[in-house]
Amino acid sequence: MHPPPVRAMHWINAVAIFIMIGSGWKIYNDDVILGFLHVPDFLTIGKWAQHGLQWHFFGMWIFVLNGLAYLSYGIASGRFRHKLFPISPRELLKTIGDALRFRLAHDDLTHYNAVQKIMYLGVMAVGVLIVISGLSLWKPVQFSELADLFGNFQTIRVVHFLCMAAIVAFILVHVTLALLVPRSLVAMLTGGPVVSPDGGPAAGAKARAAG
Amino acid sequence: MSPHKHPPSLFRPQALPNRSVLTENKKLIDTVSRRNVLRGTLSLGALTLLSGCDVTEEAPVQSFLRTVSAWNDRVQGVLFRPDHLAPTFSPAQVVKPPRFNAYYPIEEVKPVDGATWQLELAGRIANKQPWTAQQIYQLPEQELIIRHICVEGWDYIGQWSGPNLKNFLQRIGADLAAKYVYFHCNDDFTESIDMAAALHPQTILATKYAGDIITDPFGFPLRLRTSTKLGYKNAKWIRAIEVSNTFTETFWSKQGENWFAGI
Structure with missing residues (x-):
């Protein structure tokens, strides 16, 4: 269900996100947005703020290049279209209801429920927004057209910060659920259940990737 | 396959080590206590938590990160x-006074004596005649109301406001094809910018803030203000400009x- 490029890009992204969040917290601590919120030093990457910046501007290359490869692959192979769409409002309500009653079905890993589809699409949108806001923070003059979309400089910082918070929230849910259903974690390492040839277009995508 | 018979573990060595090792190192083995091993493991665990900060300053890591920074x-x-x-x-949005920033606190600012101060010129410049503050005040002024962004x-x-840097470099016969412009400052501070930024229309040698002569903490008598660099590149208390x-x-x-x- 997860062709090799998807698995490789997933784990590269995990490393990139680790670097970006750890170093981002170091940079954040230098001039906090929320007066009461300082990130404990042991959770940050880099000895001083400038080292946090060094890591951040190294990690950005991995995150952006890997992210572009992932989005291009997901769109070109049809993986996004087949795995994340359609999302029916009725299925969404049913999934939420099942989740609240702890009756969420996960016997078929290859099929994402409506909440999963929305979470994955949502985190991808946040990923795009964190890059756009990051570019605006890095180059508010050279990319002033981009920075103008947000208003003033501090607004861009807040947007970048909220995107980080959303990604951290996603990771907490994502990792918790992966640990609760260990087969899903194994699937991201080994590829998971083979999608049968009559399993629809997703199988075709896999075959193309393998070929 | 019989359910009760396990295949040999992959991790079990095929041949056992020579047991004489144990007698030869008996003294060392006696000092190994469970408590110390546990304590050691704990510190090792703590070290992995701290590795994020520690690893950064290791020479190869720092060298790699600086290579990325140069890229x-x-x-x-x-x-x-x-x-x-x-x-x-607009003038209504201007913050007065400006925000102080240096590598030391504001109390440690050493004021420059404007009467004896001279701007020295060095490097790839045709006319290296020094400039007094009065001479600089007589140059045409450009005003910039721009955002200062600190790396923090x-x-x-x-x-x-103050003379445009490109005009000033032209006036002193600087080599505008050179790569860097250095600003050597009174507080043992040196910063440099690339020539493209030096020639940008919004790069000035500032002598005034909000219409008045800049005060001591903000770089009197001369400082750099460019709209295209982070705050720390804007050298204050400039004593010499060097083109190189x-x-x-x-x-x-x-x-x-x-x-x-x-x-």
Whole structure:
């Protein structure tokens, strides 16, 4: 269900996100947005703020290049279209209801429920927004057209910060659920259940990737 | 396969080690206590938590990160738009006084004596005659109401005026094809910018803030203000300007900050 490029890009992204969040917290601590919120030093990457910046501007290359490869692959192979769409409002309500009653079905890993589809699409949108806001923070003059979309400089910082918070929230849910259903974690390492040839277009995508 | 018979573990050695090792090292083995091993494991665990901070300053890691930072300098040079102007603001938005920033607190600022101060010129410059403050005040002034962005994350709108740097470099016969312009300062601070940024229309040698002569903490009598660099590149209390093709690490780049620092 997860062709090799998807698995490789997933784990590269995990490393990139680790670097970006750890170093981002170091940079954040230098001039906090929320007066009461300082990130404990042991959770940050880099000895001083400038080292946090060094890591951040190294990690950005991995995150952006890997992210572009992932989005291009997901769109070109049809993986996004087949795995994340359609999302029916009725299925969404049913999934939420099942989740609240702890009756969420996960016997078929290859099929994402409506909440999963929305979470994955949502985190991808946040990923795009964190890059756009990051570019605006890095180059508010050279990319002033981009920075103008947000208003003033501090607004861009807040947007970048909220995107980080959303990604951290996603990771907490994502990792918790992966640990609760260990087969899903194994699937991201080994590829998971083979999608049968009559399993629809997703199988075709896999075959193309393998070929 | 019988359910009760396990295949030999992959991790079990095929041949056992020579047991004489145990007698030869008996003294050492006796000192190994469970408590110490546990304690050691704990510190090892703690070390992995701290590795994020510790590993950064290891020479190979720091060398790698600085190589990436130098690569980012080149990328920023390519992204730079020589004629693209930074946003400007209205006098009503100007923060007075400006926000202080230096590598030491405001109480430690050593004021410059404007009467004896001279701007020295060095490097690839045809006319190296020094300039007094009065001579500089007589040059045509340009006013900039621009955003100051600090690498830490804060910003404010400031109103700066003084001679345009490109005009000044032309006037003194500087080699405009050279790569770098260095600013040597009274507080043992040196920063440099690339020539493209020096020639940008919004780069000035500021002598005034909000219409008045700049006060001591903010760089009296002469400081750099450019709309295309982070705050720390804007040298204050300038005593000499040097035009050069040679790259030398600057005050902040030596500390690991990005040299180009373009915004």
